[in-house]
Amino acid sequence: MYEEFYGFRARPFQLTPDHRFFFESSVHGKAVSYLLYGLSQGEGFIVITGEVGAGKTTLLKHLLSTLDPAQYVAAEIVTSQLSAEDVLTMVALAWGLSVPSNDKTTVLSAIERFFKSNHQQNRRCLLLVDEAQNLPVAALEELRMLSNFQIEGRSPLQSFLIGQPQFRRVLSSQNLEQLRQRVIASYHLGPMSEAETAEYVRHRLSRVGWSGDPDFTDECMRAIYRHTSGVPRRINSLASRLLLFGVLDQVHGFTARVVDMVAEEMRYETEQVPSSALQVGACEAAGASDVLGRIEKLEAFCARVERKTKLGLQLLAEYLANSHG
Numbered sequence: 192m193y194e195e196f197y198g199f200r201a202r203p204f205q206l207t208p209d210h211r212f213f214f215e216s217s218v219h220g221k222a223v224s225y226l227l228y229g230l231s232q233g234e235g236f237i238v239i240t241g242e243v244g245a246g247k248t249t250l251l252k253h254l255l256s257t258l259d260p261a262q263y264v265a266a267e268i269v270t271s272q273l274s275a276e277d278v279l280t281m282v283a284l285a286w287g288l289s290v291p292s293n294d295k296t297t298v299l300s301a302i303e304r305f306f307k308s309n310h311q312q313n314r315r316c317l318l319l320v321d322e323a324q325n326l327p328v329a330a331l332e333e334l335r336m337l338s339n340f341q342i343e344g345r346s347p348l349q350s351f352l353i354g355q356p357q358f359r360r361v362l363s364s365q366n367l368e369q370l371r372q373r374v375i376a377s378y379h380l381g382p383m384s385e386a387e388t389a390e391y392v393r394h395r396l397s398r399v400g401w402s403g404d405p406d407f408t409d410e411c412m413r414a415i416y417r418h419t420s421g422v423p424r425r426i427n428s429l430a431s432r433l434l435l436f437g438v439l440d441q442v443h444g445f446t447a448r449v450v451d452m453v454a455e456e457m458r459y460e461t462e463q464v465p466s467s468a469l470q471v472g473a474c475e476a477a478g479a480s481d482v483l484g485r486i487e488k489l490e491a492f493c494a495r496v497e498r499k500t501k502l503g504l505q506l507l508a509e510y511l512a513n514s515h516g
């Protein structure tokens with residue numbers, strides 16, 4: 192809905208990872224360098240960890256989009272508590288192999304044939320495992336075994352393990368010493384700096400045809416950083432809500448005060464507020480400053496209700512316009 196109001200071609204702050212919006216901040220750029228270094232080594236495991244929403248999956252999509260299909264054949268699996276038995280089948284299916292049964296020998300020989308045929312065509316096989324923190328140690332061991340394949344003295348496979356910070360703990364498990372020894376590069380993806388947070392916001396906006404409307408002032412950018420600590424997904428959520436607010440209040444520029452208010456509203460929606468906070472009777476026993484605090488909360492609450500009502504009416508108007516047009 193704000194796309195039309197601001198004349199954007201698309202939504203600038205979608206939560207879905209989309210490599211076309213990729214912004215090479217210093218942290219994301221470093222991660223790319225580690226991935227490329229890993230690729231140049233032609234064997235072993237490359238490990239990328241990072242905070243929730245830091246951009247790990249986006250990084251993978253970006254890598255995939257830059258690979259030459261004549262040189263690499265990549266398979267991506269997203270794990271959700273896969274068992275050791277299922278992990279190899281998942282890998283085979285991700286490469287598009289047909290596996291008549293889940294039997295390990297059958298699956299392994301299908302994978303081996305695939306390795307050989309790609310080796311003959313000078314293509315390297317890549318396995319990208321996202322959400323690796325969900326993999327049990329036994330499943331990681333299966334992947335390690337897969338990396339033992341050799342064809343004419345060379346490894347046909349490289350694996351990328353991507354996971355949230357707890358994956359480092361999984362990796363440090365005693366049983367994974369052999370896998371650890373095969374890790375040739377690892378990197379932890381941190382948040383962006385304040386300056387890069389502002390660049391990131393401008394970058395995503397410019398991808399959808401933004402030319403300054405709405406204006407994201409410097410103080411507004413600083414406030415966005417303050418509320419998100421430079422984590423991309425948090426920035427996207429806040430910026431989306433800011434744009435929505437902008438449409439409802441018909442504004443063409445954001446101040447730090449507006450960012451604070453929208454961030455507070457978002458926090459309020461996810462926090463459990465004790466119902467006593469809004470009970471008028473509770474004021475009787477409270478001191479004057481407490482009463483003022485409660486009045487402020489009530490005012491903020493009323494403002495929220497007003498904005499929600501406006502949003503509801505706008506959506507209803509759009510629906511009616513569409514259903515009659």
Ligand SMILES: Nc1ncnc2c1ncn2[C@@H]1O[C@H](COP(=O)(O)OP(=O)(O)OP(=O)(O)O)[C@@H](O)[C@H]1O
Pocket residue numbers: 204205206207208209212213214215216219241242243244245246247248249250355423424427
């Ligand atoms: N470098 C980047 N350039 C552009 N957008 C990015 C970048 N990094 C992250 N994003 C955006 O931030 C959001 C979260 O990114 P992503 O899903 O890749 O994070 P994640 O680290 O994989 O999260 P999770 O820990 O939940 O798996 C997405 O909307 C994505 O498009």
Ligand SMILES: [Mg+2]
Pocket residue numbers: 247248249321322
């Ligand atoms: Mg992810």
